[in-house]
Amino acid sequence: MRMRVIMAGGGTGGHLFPGLAVAEEFRNRDPMAEILFVGTEAGIESRAVPAAGFPLETIPVRGLKGRGGRGLIDALYGVPASVCRSLKIIRRFRPDCVIGLGGYASGPVVAAARLTGVRSAIMEQNLRPGLTNRILGRAVNRIFTSYDGSAAFFPRGKVVETGNPVRWRKLPEVRPSGKFTLLIFGGSAGAHRINVGAVETMKGLVELASGIKVIHQTGAADLEWTKSAYAALPFEVELLPFIDKMDEAYARADLVVCRAGATTIAELTVFGKPAILIPYPYAADDHQRFNAEALKEQGAAEMILERELDGTKLTEQIRRHYLNRARLQAMGKAALGLGRPEAAKKIVDECYALVREA
Numbered sequence: 115m116r117m118r119v120i121m122a123g124g125g126t127g128g129h130l131f132p133g134l135a136v137a138e139e140f141r142n143r144d145p146m147a148e149i150l151f152v153g154t155e156a157g158i159e160s161r162a163v164p165a166a167g168f169p170l171e172t173i174p175v176r177g178l179k180g181r182g183g184r185g186l187i188d189a190l191y192g193v194p195a196s197v198c199r200s201l202k203i204i205r206r207f208r209p210d211c212v213i214g215l216g217g218y219a220s221g222p223v224v225a226a227a228r229l230t231g232v233r234s235a236i237m238e239q240n241l242r243p244g245l246t247n248r249i250l251g252r253a254v255n256r257i258f259t260s261y262d263g264s265a266a267f268f269p270r271g272k273v274v275e276t277g278n279p280v281r282w283r284k285l286p287e288v289r290p291s292g293k294f295t296l297l298i299f300g301g302s303a304g305a306h307r308i309n310v311g312a313v314e315t316m317k318g319l320v321e322l323a324s325g326i327k328v329i330h331q332t333g334a335a336d337l338e339w340t341k342s343a344y345a346a347l348p349f350e351v352e353l354l355p356f357i358d359k360m361d362e363a364y365a366r367a368d369l370v371v372c373r374a375g376a377t378t379i380a381e382l383t384v385f386g387k388p389a390i391l392i393p394y395p396y397a398a399d400d401h402q403r404f405n406a407e408a409l410k411e412q413g414a415a416e417m418i419l420e421r422e423l424d425g426t427k428l429t430e431q432i433r434r435h436y437l438n439r440a441r442l443q444a445m446g447k448a449a450l451g452l453g454r455p456e457a458a459k460k461i462v463d464e465c466y467a468l469v470r471e472a
Contacts, residue, residue, distance in 0.1 A: 116146050117144065117148070117465070118148045118211075120211075121149060123223070127158055127302035129239070132380070133215040137168055138458070152171050152172070153219045160172070209232055211468060212234040216246065224250050225253065235464070236254050251267070256272055260457075262275055280457070285365040294326050296370075297364065297367035297372075298371045299370075313340060324348075325436070374393040380453075383452040388442050388446045389416070391410075403417075413444065414445055416431050
């Protein structure tokens, strides 16, 4: 059966990258499958989707959260315009199925699918769903979740626990650097507090500098000052505003220091990477802290709250893992045991079944 699928949403890597993984699975299953992404010009999808070889159309929707006055009025005005644009896209593309990836850009497209009678589904990466997906859960035919506990937030009978898809089937073979490699990142746009904490941390590890290599994704805004800060330290460092080949970065890493978004958690567990997690404290319903605590309880990660990120605690944890490689390996093994490498396959299987039911 030749499938035509719209993947709707994005905004951040946490929403988009699982969608790209599912799109790749559709294409691997059937090279003739037609996949169209719908998002916004401001989201990460505007760059990442074309780079992955998929077509992208955009709608004018903007997020409502954090806006006031005129900005809120403009954002609300964009909703009906985005639904109308989505209706035109659906009528022209004629999809068999629409999949909402999460984020505000998914709402108008999934709503348009409901209005036109097209089968639809949403992907929920977090244990506690965001507002958009809680609303859309009433309108779609299937809800793909990463955690069993998410079912309590959605209508019964629609939920399928699949896990959260990751972008790569396996990590590439890389030549070992001979050094203990730290991978540090704070999400697709970087994280200023992690950047500051990382620089302070490395100042406390200078006695180990000959044995440590740092790969650090800073985000564009912090690139220049972090470059200057690291230049005063004796470490071998790779600084990038954005890591395009994150699979290679994971493959090279002995220890990862990062946020605790659902997509990052999925990648760490599928590839068995030990991590020190620093949850974003302003995430909806504090879901990143719940994600981090779940891994910590299983011995797969350490957790440092952002308010504790003064350099001292992170320095101590990195030094401890540098000196105790057996503990590091045990964390990686525990992480691997939590991974769901079959998630993309399960979602594609469910989409084929959903279309056959129509």
